[in-house]
Amino acid sequence: MSTDSTTVVIIIGGGLGGLALAQLLLQNSSSIKVLVFERDKDENSREQGYCIGLDSMGLDVLTQIRVLDNLLRDESDAVYTLSFFRLVNKYLQKIIDFNAKDNKLVDREDLRQALLTNIDVQWNKRFISYKIDDDGVEAYFEDGTSVRGTILIGCDGTKSIVRTQLIPEFQRNDLRIINIGGTAEQNASLKKIQELTKQSLVRVFGKQGHTLLILPYRQSWIWALSWPEKETHEETNITSLTIIEKARQYFNNDEIIRLIESSSPSTCIGPYRLYSAACLRQNPFPNNSRVTLLGDAAHPMTTHAGKGANTAFADAFDLANLILNPSSSTLSEYEQKMFKRGFTAVQMSLFSTNMIHSIGWRASFRNCIFFIMRYTRVLINLISIPFRFYKKKPD
């Protein structure tokens, strides 16, 4: 691949990954032409969700995107710093805390809006296929139009059409887990929830693999309830009442029931089923010099390790570097790196999903491990007290 005044990068999908790639290319080169095609009718035609957890991998990339400077500065009200990931039982008693100091929550809508700055997205353009020839690639759209470019990047998310053509045998697995999310105004009378969610993301383990995530955001609590499916396509019969009934049956905790009851049905996202790529050991990307993938299109994963967007940003960074400095590496080197990072994240996410939804002896085993971890920490802290005291003493 050569970069000269004629390099045209076609980006399919104006989601977080595609827009991050477009920004990184445009801010670092005036000679590359970047065309972004998005199936949505306009930027407001689809709910983007509430907020997104960024780890150091994602933040390292986003802090290099100039149009995000304002959004990511410490005083910005779109960004919220976390202190802990907290695991609790259905009585809202702490099981164990993990440090989350390097993580931030960012308003998803604000992030997407900022990433759209100066990008001339072509809306209402549903990609259907591509064709490669000797000197380029042609992208075809549902409206009968087509466009020609040097390279085409599939950033079209978890059900990627680009991937279907590039790697027809690639499959997503249905994990038979149902997820629904909502928001409720923060309420001082839910004392335990208020205390636990102070700068923390809280995962509550209920019965029979039911689990609830609660996080504070601005004046609200955002929650996501998920569980292993019992009947086929259970998600088609879920109402607000079913969710409240689930809170009663599987958590049986007054504060949790009131949290769910106080959520407005209009703020609910889902219910939807969870899918994931299998944990591939071999790189499935065909080393095609004209077409590649990025983000969820390349490595669809569950949300439970908070890695999807973060890996998409890291992919965007590596791919932008390759397109901007083509002599330093090849597309296959990008794909190898992206494969390793992406499928490590797929594996972590699947592990996390299975662990939090486990039932029976697996759930007991999980709880035992957390118990041991918690008390090992206490023991280490106790043992280290005299050493700390000794260190602090002046000479």
Ligand SMILES: Cc1cc2nc3c(=O)[nH]c(=O)nc-3n(C[C@H](O)[C@H](O)[C@H](O)COP(=O)(O)OP(=O)(O)OC[C@H]3O[C@@H](n4cnc5c(N)ncnc54)[C@H](O)[C@@H]3O)c2cc1C
């Ligand atoms: C509830 C929830 C919470 C999450 N929380 C986190 C989190 O805390 N941390 C984290 O890192 N990740 C999180 N994720 C995952 C994260 O949202 C995704 O991994 C990330 O958005 C992937 O970015 P992407 O650009 O690859 O895909 P997307 O953001 O899905 O963008 C794909 C875009 O392509 C467009 N498109 C699709 N098909 C076509 C087509 N045929 N033609 C043209 N355009 C098309 C879509 O409309 C969309 O705009 C969460 C996901 C969910 C659902």
